[in-house]
Amino acid sequence: MILNRRVRFTSLFAIIVVLTGVLALLIFGLTLHRAETRAKDGVLDLRDWSLNQDGPLRLNGIWSFRWERELTKDATVTKSASLAEVPGVWTRYGIPGRGFATYHLRVLTQGNIGSLGKLHSLPRLA
Numbered sequence: 424m425i426l427n428r429r430v431r432f433t434s435l436f437a438i439i440v441v442l443t444g445v446l447a448l449l450i451f452g453l454t455l456h457r458a459e460t461r462a463k464d465g466v467l468d469l470r471d472w473s474l475n476q477d478g479p480l481r482l483n484g485i486w487s488f489r490w491e492r493e494l495t496k497d498a499t500v501t502k503s504a505s506l507a508e509v510p511g512v513w514t515r516y517g518i519p520g521r522g523f524a525t526y527h528l529r530v531l532t533q534g535n536i537g538s539l540g541k542l543h544s545l546p547r548l549a
Contacts, residue, residue, distance in 0.1 A: 462486055464506060468531045483509055487527040490518055494525040 460472055462484025472480065488507035504527065507513060514520050 459483075462509070462528055465504065465527060466529045466531060470531050470533050482528060485509075487529075488513070489525045489527070491522055492525055493523065494527060 459480045460468060462482065464485055465487035467482065467484065485506050486509045487504040489504050490513070505516070507516065507526065509526065512520075513524060518524075
């Protein structure tokens with residue numbers, strides 16, 4: 424009888440230890456991935472990021488923002504540009520909900536890796 428109780432207790436303890444270990448691996452295993460880099464003050468620093476090893480990343484963070492200014496690919500963003508959280512809405516900065524703006528993000532990389540994106544212009548609506 425006592426042996427039977429001891430076996431049940433040991434089995435239950437082993438199951439709890441295994442479940443705790445699995446839960447810990449799930450929780451900490453998800454956080455072992457490299458934390459994503461975020462854009463800060465209109466700059467995304469990818470000099471230590473490898474798309475092959477670290478994978479793709481979101482472009483979230485603080486971007487340069489020019490309200491009612493359409494910048495071309497060759498234009499440079501001056502220090503007078505505002506900053507805006509991406510993703511987000513510009514109405515949180517006291518700007519009307521209707522209008523247009525240019526979001527700009529400078530991406531720092533190691534060497535010349537070619538084009539990282541494409542300039543998109545939306546058609547103007549009358």
